[in-house]
Amino acid sequence: MSTASTAPVFSVEGLWKVFGPRADRVPGDPDLTALDPAELRSRTGCTAAVRDVSFDVRKGEVFVVMGLSGSGKSTLVRCLTRLIEPTAGAIAIDGEDVRAMDGARLRALRRHRAAMVFQHFGLLPHRTVLDNVAYGLEIQGVGKAERRQRAAEVVAKVGLEGMEQRRPAQLSGGQRQRVGLARALAVDPEVLLFDEPFSALDPLIRRDMQEEVVRLHREEGRTMVFITHDLQEALKLGDRIALMRDGRVVQLGTPEEIVGSPADDYVRAFVRDVPREQVLTVRTAMRPAASSEETATGPAIRPDATVSEAIETVARAGSPARIMDEGRCLGVVDPAALLDVVAGATAADGRAAGTTGVPPFERGRERGRAGAAAPARRREPARPTATTEEPA
Numbered sequence: 001m002s003t004a005s006t007a008p009v010f011s012v013e014g015l016w017k018v019f020g021p022r023a024d025r026v027p028g029d030p031d032l033t034a035l036d037p038a039e040l041r042s043r044t045g046c047t048a049a050v051r052d053v054s055f056d057v058r059k060g061e062v063f064v065v066m067g068l069s070g071s072g073k074s075t076l077v078r079c080l081t082r083l084i085e086p087t088a089g090a091i092a093i094d095g096e097d098v099r100a101m102d103g104a105r106l107r108a109l110r111r112h113r114a115a116m117v118f119q120h121f122g123l124l125p126h127r128t129v130l131d132n133v134a135y136g137l138e139i140q141g142v143g144k145a146e147r148r149q150r151a152a153e154v155v156a157k158v159g160l161e162g163m164e165q166r167r168p169a170q171l172s173g174g175q176r177q178r179v180g181l182a183r184a185l186a187v188d189p190e191v192l193l194f195d196e197p198f199s200a201l202d203p204l205i206r207r208d209m210q211e212e213v214v215r216l217h218r219e220e221g222r223t224m225v226f227i228t229h230d231l232q233e234a235l236k237l238g239d240r241i242a243l244m245r246d247g248r249v250v251q252l253g254t255p256e257e258i259v260g261s262p263a264d265d266y267v268r269a270f271v272r273d274v275p276r277e278q279v280l281t282v283r284t285a286m287r288p289a290a291s292s293e294e295t296a297t298g299p300a301i302r303p304d305a306t307v308s309e310a311i312e313t314v315a316r317a318g319s320p321a322r323i324m325d326e327g328r329c330l331g332v333v334d335p336a337a338l339l340d341v342v343a344g345a346t347a348a349d350g351r352a353a354g355t356t357g358v359p360p361f362e363r364g365r366e367r368g369r370a371g372a373a374a375p376a377r378r379r380e381p382a383r384p385t386a387t388t389e390e391p392a
């Protein structure tokens with residue numbers, strides 16, 4: 001993989017955002033940073049919305065920031081383009097120091113490089129769909145003919161063809177959200193930042209919009225940062241997920257890592273109701289082939305197939321399945337190991353996959369995959385799994 005494709009788009013190091021009086025004394029004072037949020041508030045009157053957060057957003061990935069209400073998601077993502085001014089830490093976009101940017105550079109960043117799609121779409125009521133979409137280009141000073149043409153292209157791309165001349169009041173919530181999305185896409189930004197864009201939509205429209213995002217990502221490979229408090233949405237959309245609690249990132253990993261190897265009891269409680277077999281891949285349940293016969297016979301499945309798909313294959317064939325990667329047999333899955341995953345036994349006892357749920361030699365590959373420009377295949381839990389209430 002070339003350096004260009006692996007260089008992060010955003011790189012965040014030791015980021016803090018503290019609200020309140022004399023906020024800047026907090027990050028550097030170990031006595032204060034050791035306090036829990038309630039103690040910090042009562043001692044100083046400050047809220048640490050983002051606490052010492054570090055991560056990279058890789059080119060071409062969908063990076064999801066997930067957490068309960070008040071965990072710091074919006075503050076974190078707004079800090080990326082300094083819509084909220086960070087208190088401490090470093091942020092770079094394509095290696096350029098965001099905290100050192102002057103006003104003009106910042107405006108260019110927000111307009112051209114990292115466009116935000118909001119939950120409340122901020123559409124202009126008296127303008128048509130086409131003119132709303134063209135608005136971002138107008139601000140950039142793009143000429144009328146060109147901006148109308150580009151707007152028409154993205155309007156078609158988000159499935160609003162034929163509605164160009166309507167006004168926002170003549171659209172459904174989902175259609176309005178598509179206009180918001182089209183407006184952000186029209187400026188062709190390097191990164192799209194989504195702040196809970198679909199949380200006001202009803203479940204079916206929300207699902208349509210999620211699929212729209214998946215489709216756009218698959219077609220364009222555009223880097224996306226997506227805030228949500230909905231676990232199911234995070235698992236569906238994210239190549240990697242940063243799970244936040246009280247301003248900290250408590251775990252950053254692929255959906256498979258988060259579900260298969262929760263970092264602590266909080267994450268474990270968060271993902272408790274997820275159907276593991278629909279998120280974890282067969283690598284979780286794989287063992288080495290016991291004989292050359294096992295390497296050569298049995299149905300073949302891809303390494304990124306889910307456990308649920310493997311169960312179907314194994315049940316139909318009545319024999320263990322081989323996990324094949326470019327003609328090479330990586331290992332074998334049998335019914336017992338697959339059922340262990342469903343039962344939640346794998347991560348707990350390490351029987352089939354080591355103690356972490358994803359074999360160590362596969363974890364590096366998983367990261368590589370998430371960082372690649374080609375989007376990952378999506379997993380979609382079939383039953384509702386969102387755990388949006390505070391876990392016990």
Ligand SMILES: Nc1ncnc2c1ncn2[C@@H]1O[C@H](COP(=O)(O)OP(=O)(O)OP(=O)(O)O)[C@@H](O)[C@H]1O
Nearest residue numbers: 019047049067068069070071072073074075076229
């Ligand atoms: N301007 C502000 N002044 C003081 N405290 C703030 C401010 N903005 C946010 N906070 C606090 O920072 C914390 C994180 O808020 P933030 O909005 O980032 O959370 P969130 O995870 O995005 O929540 P939600 O899902 O409800 O939008 C909360 O405790 C919030 O009350």
